Amino acid sequence: MKIIDYCMMFFGGIILFYMLFVIVSYCTMFIIAMLDLRKRYRLDPSEYDDAHIDAFYSKPVSLLVPAYNEEVGVVDTVYSLLNLRYPQTEIIIINDGSTDQTLQTVIKHFRMKPINKIVQTNIPTKQIKQIYESEIYKNCILVDKENGGKADALNVGINVSQYPYFCSIDGDSILDEKSLLRVMKPIILSDGEVIAAGGNIRIANGAKMQFGSIYETQLPSNYLVIMQVIEYLRAFLMGRIALSKFNLVLIISGAFSVFSKKWAVEAGGYSTNIIGEDMELVVNIHRLIKEKKENKRIEFVPDPVCWTEAPQTLGVLRNQRRRWHQGLFESLWKHKKMTLNPRFGLIGFISFPYFWLVECLGPVVELGGYIYIVVAFFLGKIYYEVALILLLLFVIYGVIFSIAAILFESWSMNTYPKKREILRMILLAFTEIFWYRPLTLFWRCEGLVRFLRRKSDWGNMKRVGIAEKEKNI
Amino acid sequence: MIKLSITFLFTVIALLLVVLFTFLIYLFVQRQRESRFEQVRDRYLLNYSQLWYDYLFNNALFSMVLVPRGAAQVEAIERIFSSYLKNIISENVEQKIKQFANQYLKKFYEKDLSSRRWSIRMNALYRIADLQIEELLLSCQEFEKNKISDEEHFQLLKIYSLFQPDLFMEKIKNPNINYSESEYRRLFVLLEEDVFIRFFDDFNCWPTNIQFAVIDTAAVKRNMQYLDELKKLLSHDVMEINIRALKGLYEIGIIDEIDPFIPFVTSDMWEARLMVAKIFKHVPLAYTYSYLEQLLQDENWWVRSQAAKTIVEDRHGIAKLQQFIESSNDPYAIEMAQEIAARKEGSK
């Protein structure tokens, strides 16, 4: 019995200490984000938008859309890109050897005709089969290539692109018409000091849209999806904004991010042998910045919006989370030498430890906490107190933070304007710690295990297509 | 270890919940207020858009019902004005908008300028510039004496550049505040020609950001006066300035002599060589072919590619390229020439 007692004391202590640490760091980030958003509250953004629609002020951007079996979503994505308010863009759709009708769908929809184009090989990639150009939109091209994974597809896109900046957009996401203009804002205003920027991702399930334009946002009805909506809000308020303020961002979502081509190419482009290719590129660029001792930044921009489809079933969500976590671990492990390395400054001293402790090992400790509570329940009275304290900390960590994020988002951005929707989200947030949290924790731990066993598997998401099924005209 | 008691945690949670609940109530009240605001605004838009059209375009008489009462109606008017200004050019309309804004909207923005909120002050500054509320110039100068952010200062510069160019030239010399090139361009592009040309007078005194912005702005303004100024900059000591000037001259697209460009064919910077290859697009091939042939064999991919593209743009370009392919022994240059020639033939 003695051993168990010591064990319980020891683990209880660690878990409690960890929880306090996490809560404090989240609080700090939340406050930083709050101050930042409060400043911008009600600022009229259209002023900047209008001033910059002229080609003279802005820099041209190549939009890369890697598509592997995206026949359902890719047309809508391209429509949303065609409708972007931005003076100069080219759209490059890269068909990564899809086995479905992706290629044919795109060719048919945008009247693609084969063309000859000289491609400069900045980054070695798999073979390009054919390049097409749209008859309707002269700035829209389609690259058909052999299958090589998302990273390889993006590298091909970088090679084909002709503009100094490129933006990667998932083949199932929709961009808001002003999002590119706004995500490019820090890049343009800083004269290239900002070399990469990521946008805010929102969940498109439930939103009504057609031909790539969202015309009504609505909270989805699926509980699992609502939970993810809340999760995204939290990640955005307690993490991205604060990290970005101090140039500590390690992840800008691959679903919507802009990079300076020069830097991305110098960093070797996207790595093909790793799961989290987007994080990998960001870390590589950070490394390059420090090695060249240049004063460059990577930013997260709070308001540009990219709508993406979230998994609707437990199975798919599990795959996604497992893959994310495995990818995160892989990248961190690969660059473990940067941790606490004075050469990399704050990235080494804050970002890496933060990602290791909170994002990576967090799930293990937290899951330990859940197990502790269950075990304590069986072991009897003496542990009740610790277990209860732990539970209450979970409540703060899960419920309170979630509600705060929902309310704060609603105050500053107002994505879901209906009162009922806000109340529904808040109610659901109360249940988070009982089902959603433990589930995702478990899956992330699975990802960790898979990383340790070096098992890699490209979890593929089953898509229903975000757009309303529409009649073809 | 920190002593955590259950009651303490309960209190904390309860307290936080109460705070959040209060915030929720506040949020809902706020929402209510916003929706009332929107109602008023939309009603104004619905009722008076046509009247505004008649007043601004058809010279109908001004009606006092158009004068805004309250912030919601001001916002409605801002929307109407911005729709007009963004889509339509008409001196008459601009004049009427300016007059109205100076008379009836002035007091709203004056109040906003003294707001504690940064965003509200910024919005006011935006409007003062957009709607040309000249009567607030003094208030703006007064406002500048406060401790203001760089963004606000930028907006003030814009306002000065519109209403009082001399004051603007004086303020922009202030070395403490440095903006990015693109921000300077936003300012310069609005300047009158006679003000803008002053930047060339003592070009070397300006910080690099301003120098670059001046060159780029001159290029879009496409004025013959600036052409000479840009040509002068080709002999500037700083290479970056040479390249920018080349780029500007290329964009203006009027090349009356090629002599100033020839030294750049052998420049150390590939960007300069690339720009020369581009500039030669605007000159008949007969004068430039020998240089382009040299550039076609350049070590840099972009330069080779541009040289080939420039050659094929000429009517006799393809023939020249073919000739080159047969006679040359530079494999990279031949490959580029072949590709560009093939593409040109293909697109016919």
Added chain:
Amino acid sequence: MSDLIIEQDVMQEHEVRRYFEIWRESVIRSRHTITAVFLKEADSTQSKPNENNHQITAFLQSKIRKTDLLFQLSDGNHWGIFFLQSSDVEARAFLKRIFAILKAERKFQQIALKASITEIRNNTVTFEDLLEKNKQVLTENGQISWSVVEVHDYGVQPIELVKVSIIEQNAIFRQVLESTLNQIVIPHFTLEVKVYEDGYSFLQSDGYKTGHMHLIVMNDILPRKNGLEILHILRHMPNEKKFIIYMMSERNSEGAALNAYEGGVDEYIVKPFNLRLLEAKIKRTFARFWL
């Protein structure tokens, strides 16, 4: 006697009638004004009609353009000329020219003509009416040589319905465009203005499928099917010529304008633009349709 008058190398009244009926319909369909000129000898009591007739026919034949058609009426002493795709201005100029020659040259001194001009801008007139009317006019006109009378009975142009679709996202500006286009007065056309806020609702409306002439004023960027795609769809319809497409854009770049023109827009207008100029452009576009 009458047999002698009939010429072998000039078309006869009964042959021309069928052609006329086709041309008359194309007056409406293709907006091709035709003008008919009828000539008669001023002094028909002259002694040698036969000889003169030969000379006149040969002379007229040598002066008309390849797109004009000369024919002789069955009564033998009238000539008709149809000027295709021409207005009375050209017919007047023609008559002035040939009269001057006839008067000046010695070999024509025994010839004196008079003429009538009928401009045809609608399809209500029959061949018989046209001939009857002109014969009557030429008879009533008495014996004055070198006189030219004009018949205005068939010159009234029908009023054509033109559909106008405005596709613009900004509600206030949409209303401005609507009011402006509703105020435009274009002779011989009536405009029926409809507004749409996005591409999809325009395509759903089916209004563009009718045969009417259709003026489209739209933005290049629109939610749900943007302007370029609408352009592509319209320009690939079988009767795409009926569309007059004006594209408005915020994008002030040469590339964008070039793409739009290559895609088939008739005008590319960069915002902000002058509304009066837009009006003028539209008026000019329609003025070109009729001579």
